[in-house]
Amino acid sequence: MGCRSCEKPKMNYRKGLWSPEEDQRLRDYILKHGLGCWSAVPAKAGLQRNGKSCRLRWINYLRPGLKRGMFSQEEEDVVINLQAKLGNKWSQIAMHLPGRTDNEVKNYWNSYLKKRVMQAQGGSNPKSPTELTSMSTTEPSMSMSMHHHHHHVKNSSGSTTTSHDQDATNVSSNALSAPPPLAQPPSFDHQQAQPKSFVFSDWVPAPESYSVSAHWPASTASSGNVTPSHGGAFGDQMSGSYGALPPPPHQDHQAAGAATGIAGSGYFDLLNMGDIYGGFTSTNDDLLF
DNA sequence: AACCGCAACAACCGCAAAGGG
DNA sequence: TCCCTTTGCGGTTGTTGCGGT
Numbered sequence: 001m002g003c004r005s006c007e008k009p010k011m012n013y014r015k016g017l018w019s020p021e022e023d024q025r026l027r028d029y030i031l032k033h034g035l036g037c038w039s040a041v042p043a044k045a046g047l048q049r050n051g052k053s054c055r056l057r058w059i060n061y062l063r064p065g066l067k068r069g070m071f072s073q074e075e076e077d078v079v080i081n082l083q084a085k086l087g088n089k090w091s092q093i094a095m096h097l098p099g100r101t102d103n104e105v106k107n108y109w110n111s112y113l114k115k116r117v118m119q120a121q122g123g124s125n126p127k128s129p130t131e132l133t134s135m136s137t138t139e140p141s142m143s144m145s146m147h148h149h150h151h152h153v154k155n156s157s158g159s160t161t162t163s164h165d166q167d168a169t170n171v172s173s174n175a176l177s178a179p180p181p182l183a184q185p186p187s188f189d190h191q192q193a194q195p196k197s198f199v200f201s202d203w204v205p206a207p208e209s210y211s212v213s214a215h216w217p218a219s220t221a222s223s224g225n226v227t228p229s230h231g232g233a234f235g236d237q238m239s240g241s242y243g244a245l246p247p248p249p250h251q252d253h254q255a256a257g258a259a260t261g262i263a264g265s266g267y268f269d270l271l272n273m274g275d276i277y278g279g280f281t282s283t284n285d286d287l288l289f
Numbered sequence: 290a291a292c293c294g295c296a297a298c299a300a301c302c303g304c305a306a307a308g309g310g
Numbered sequence: 311t312c313c314c315t316t317t318g319c320g321g322t323t324g325t326t327g328c329g330g331t
Contacts, residue, residue: 107298
């Protein structure tokens, strides 16, 4: 494991949000060389980041197959069930949610699901995870009211999904295999709930036409000392900055999910990335590819 | 219009495990 | 076997935007 050949001079590593240029450099490097010794990546890719930061950025943001945007009802159920079963083993939970990172799952839990569970357990009748799951599918107004603003409007409005009376294992196995189609209420307001979702395929250059500015606002794509806006807005910009580009096929993955299920399955087909996949080492990647 | 609180999420930090020399 | 480095993981923090007052 040790990579003594990866000599790295002690330097002041850049911290904070990644600029589009840094993303581009890292992405280009990985696409070209595959995954190897992370500690060597910054120097070789011309980045003033430490390897750890590069690894995190790749895993959580740049990696192929990442599915961003809202969690589907099924994904939510999986998280709730597995969290109850495994505890805060986010990496393990994320393994059951293809396209999701442990960080994303963790954030989603901490910022949303945990409150819901606490709220449910705070009542006179503490609910089991299964009950919670059922609740999540039968209380259309709850999460919607909790997320009445921001872009993160949960898709639990009026879901007619039948309650998933199954244990986490079953849930996870469902998630691993072909997931059932999402029961999407016809009245779901996709205008209101605008998922910001994109996957790596959106980034992969059409070789002759790709440029950073095609995906990033020119103002942030041109200078070296850019300070990109916060991630949330970042994501919004991503979604919004497709501009003339055709909308990604999964842009409305909640709707698409009704036909294709969760996990972005099928998105991967858009790419021929065998070289990259071959270099993947993380458990998530093992699962995904 | 300004301020405040909340929510979302990217990224950092620290620790432990893994593995090579 | 020990030491050192890298990697992986979970907890936590920082930043930003939005809605409400």
